[in-house]
Amino acid sequence: MQNDQNKKISMKEIAVLCGVSVATVSRAINNTGRISDETKRHVLEIIDQYDYSANMAAKSLRESRSKSIGVIVPDISNEFFSKITLKIETFFYEKGYSVFICNSANDPEKEKAYFKSLDSKLVDGILFISGQKNISKDLISRNIPFVCIDRYPYHELNLPNVTCDGIMGSYIGTELLIKKGCKRILTIRSNTGNYSQHKRLKGYENALKDYSIPLDDNLLFSLKGPQSSYIEAENIIDRCLEKNIDFDAIFAFSDRAAYGALTSLKKNNIDIPGKVKLVGFDDSLYSRLASPTITTIRQDTDLLANLSSQLLYDVMTGTKELTNEQIVIPVTLIERETT
Amino acid sequence: MQNDQNKKISMKEIAVLCGVSVATVSRAINNTGRISDETKRHVLEIIDQYDYSANMAAKSLRESRSKSIGVIVPDISNEFFSKITLKIETFFYEKGYSVFICNSANDPEKEKAYFKSLDSKLVDGILFISGQKNISKDLISRNIPFVCIDRYPYHELNLPNVTCDGIMGSYIGTELLIKKGCKRILTIRSNTGNYSQHKRLKGYENALKDYSIPLDDNLLFSLKGPQSSYIEAENIIDRCLEKNIDFDAIFAFSDRAAYGALTSLKKNNIDIPGKVKLVGFDDSLYSRLASPTITTIRQDTDLLANLSSQLLYDVMTGTKELTNEQIVIPVTLIERETT
Numbered sequence: 001m002q003n004d005q006n007k008k009i010s011m012k013e014i015a016v017l018c019g020v021s022v023a024t025v026s027r028a029i030n031n032t033g034r035i036s037d038e039t040k041r042h043v044l045e046i047i048d049q050y051d052y053s054a055n056m057a058a059k060s061l062r063e064s065r066s067k068s069i070g071v072i073v074p075d076i077s078n079e080f081f082s083k084i085t086l087k088i089e090t091f092f093y094e095k096g097y098s099v100f101i102c103n104s105a106n107d108p109e110k111e112k113a114y115f116k117s118l119d120s121k122l123v124d125g126i127l128f129i130s131g132q133k134n135i136s137k138d139l140i141s142r143n144i145p146f147v148c149i150d151r152y153p154y155h156e157l158n159l160p161n162v163t164c165d166g167i168m169g170s171y172i173g174t175e176l177l178i179k180k181g182c183k184r185i186l187t188i189r190s191n192t193g194n195y196s197q198h199k200r201l202k203g204y205e206n207a208l209k210d211y212s213i214p215l216d217d218n219l220l221f222s223l224k225g226p227q228s229s230y231i232e233a234e235n236i237i238d239r240c241l242e243k244n245i246d247f248d249a250i251f252a253f254s255d256r257a258a259y260g261a262l263t264s265l266k267k268n269n270i271d272i273p274g275k276v277k278l279v280g281f282d283d284s285l286y287s288r289l290a291s292p293t294i295t296t297i298r299q300d301t302d303l304l305a306n307l308s309s310q311l312l313y314d315v316m317t318g319t320k321e322l323t324n325e326q327i328v329i330p331v332t333l334i335e336r337e338t339t
Numbered sequence: 340m341q342n343d344q345n346k347k348i349s350m351k352e353i354a355v356l357c358g359v360s361v362a363t364v365s366r367a368i369n370n371t372g373r374i375s376d377e378t379k380r381h382v383l384e385i386i387d388q389y390d391y392s393a394n395m396a397a398k399s400l401r402e403s404r405s406k407s408i409g410v411i412v413p414d415i416s417n418e419f420f421s422k423i424t425l426k427i428e429t430f431f432y433e434k435g436y437s438v439f440i441c442n443s444a445n446d447p448e449k450e451k452a453y454f455k456s457l458d459s460k461l462v463d464g465i466l467f468i469s470g471q472k473n474i475s476k477d478l479i480s481r482n483i484p485f486v487c488i489d490r491y492p493y494h495e496l497n498l499p500n501v502t503c504d505g506i507m508g509s510y511i512g513t514e515l516l517i518k519k520g521c522k523r524i525l526t527i528r529s530n531t532g533n534y535s536q537h538k539r540l541k542g543y544e545n546a547l548k549d550y551s552i553p554l555d556d557n558l559l560f561s562l563k564g565p566q567s568s569y570i571e572a573e574n575i576i577d578r579c580l581e582k583n584i585d586f587d588a589i590f591a592f593s594d595r596a597a598y599g600a601l602t603s604l605k606k607n608n609i610d611i612p613g614k615v616k617l618v619g620f621d622d623s624l625y626s627r628l629a630s631p632t633i634t635t636i637r638q639d640t641d642l643l644a645n646l647s648s649q650l651l652y653d654v655m656t657g658t659k660e661l662t663n664e665q666i667v668i669p670v671t672l673i674e675r676e677t678t
Contacts, residue, residue, distance in 0.1 A: 066460075068460070070439075075425075076415045076421050076425065076440070077422060082416040082421060086415065086416055086442060089442050089444075098441070098453060099441070099442070100439040101440035101442065102437070102438070102440070103428050103440065105428075110432065113432075114437060117407065117437035121405075121407070121460055285625070286628065289624065289625065289629060291630035
């Protein structure tokens with residue numbers, strides 16, 4: 001018999017070909033109910049032969065379960081997010097799920113649109129890395145399990161969240177600089193107003209306080225553009241040097257910004273780490289490939305991805321109730337040539 | 340009246356609230372048929388008020404059109420692919436589409452699974468960057484428009500494809516090295532067996548031939564692991580130096596591999612570009628951040644993404660027939676410190 005690839009064979013046709021009932025075909029496909037191994041094998045062989053692919057859209061409408069999840073990320077070109085996303089993908093793919101990645105570009109409207117879009121596609125769960133400080137609860141129409149990663153803007157909601165210890169991260173970075181004798185530590189943070197940048201500033205402030213160093217607002221800088229902009233960070237340090245602003249260290253709350261700062265210091269022949277010390281955040285390519293290599297704070301992206309994936313999976317499969325569990329993962333100081 | 344966010348309001352309920360028929364509500368939502376501007380505005384206001392979100396899964400089943408597309412990429416953590424993907428996302432989002440990104444990890448089984456998964460979700464089109472040399476046509480069950488990017492493994496099929504001129508890219512890279520006096524040009528390619536790596540080898544061979552330099556198989560190296568492995572490239576050059584293999588240049592068919600080669604050369608105190616010259620491929624962070632900066636071949640990812648997006652969009656919207664159009668984009672040589 002000719003196998004016409006363009007024609008989609010129905011469950012009924014498969015049943016006829018196998019000489020069994022439609023219910024039996026369904027049991028074989030879904031691996032449920034009473035069915036002998038032999039019958040199951042026979043049905044699956046016929047299905048394989050005819051390349052029957054269940055119309056998952058129709059199936060998910062009936063079951064509201066589609067063996068797929070969505071991941072919303074602010075920027076897949078940012079190494080930190082792409083690492084997390086790839087790990088999530090591996091976790092769920094191994095469990096038989098398709099993973100649909102949506103890039104929100106840190107845009108609140110896009111985040112909302114993608115949330116709705118994933119929701120309407122009836123995915124079984126969503127992992128959400130938001131770029132915002134606050135998002136209202138009207139995002140969610142269906143009662144869909146979702147877990148927040150890295151940022152936690154849902155103060156209105158009671159949702160589970162897995163995050164790296166950003167406060168501790170910038171605390172230990174600042175502490176290192178203080179212990180190496182720095183007193184005038186300039187900071188560069190991104191101005192997307194998200195929660196993780198907020199936490200990093202907090203850790204810096206805490207460390208200064210503990211070591212009785214006064215906080216100087218003139219040393220706090222923000223990037224206006226996308227958080228990726230290292231050229232903007234370079235310009236900030238260029239201007240600080242022009243204006244003779246007094247600083248003996250730079251703590252950039254991202255490696256990209258640290259790289260920009262380093263470029264300015266090198267261009268202006270500033271001795272690093274002799275005259276100015278430098279710390280970044282993320283342990284991304286920017287800090288590893290730079291010359292000199294940049295001291296930074298490593299976040300354990302593998303652990304972050306695996307814990308949040310497991311949490312979502314447990315909720316989706318009913319092993320666990322959806323609570324407002326808050327998991328905080330420790331961070332590590334990576335000392336390199338700039339300190 | 341209380342607006343209960345958890346309850347999804349039906350089209351019938353909206354019709355009752357507006358005092359119009361269900362057909363009129365449908366016309367307002369879908370912007371079709373005869374309906375006065377005033378009625379339309381009124382219906383849309385009520386919908387907005389009640390946060391009615393049409394169940395897109397049900398809708399797409401009826402219409403087989405879901406205002407969404409899928410993008411299958413081998414590795415979103417690779418800058419080349421993430422740049423293309425982000426540009427595609429922007430293109431389609433601006434046209435009102437959701438873009439679902441799937442990471443195939445260069446795994447043929449995963450590519451197939453994601454293709455089927457996107458297909459069953461009834462996306463309107465697929466942009467496909469394959470990691471394979473060959474894929475059979477039984478991938479496609481539905482008659483869904485799809486456009487191949489960068490790699491073109493579908494010799495059985497007649498599909499449109501947009502690609503950068505890889506043969507020309509490695510030709511001009513090799514030619515630069517020859518013109519600078521190199522005669523023993525070692526190559527490192529990734530061994531994923533994909534079409535783009537194959538083309539790069541071809542361009543290298545063509546240049547040698549045109550300049551009457553014999554091809555020496557002992558200078559051709561392949562990475563066994565994932566194409567990202569720069570440590571493997573470093574090890575290859577380490578071994579070549581140990582064995583005193585004679586070479587005066589390295590052409591690595593990816594910047595990551597070039598970075599690995601550079602690390603080995605620096606470690607072994609080889610004068611760059613004095614004794615050995617180095618060229619990479621991609622113009623990624625690896626070549627830009629390295630010290631010395633690495634000469635490389637830039638592929639125009641923006642143009643690549645925009646042309647393939649436009650092509651898919653035109654086919655999806657019926658402006659254009661699906662043909663086997665082959666678009667090849669020129670590449671640019673970026674000279675830096677290693678040549």
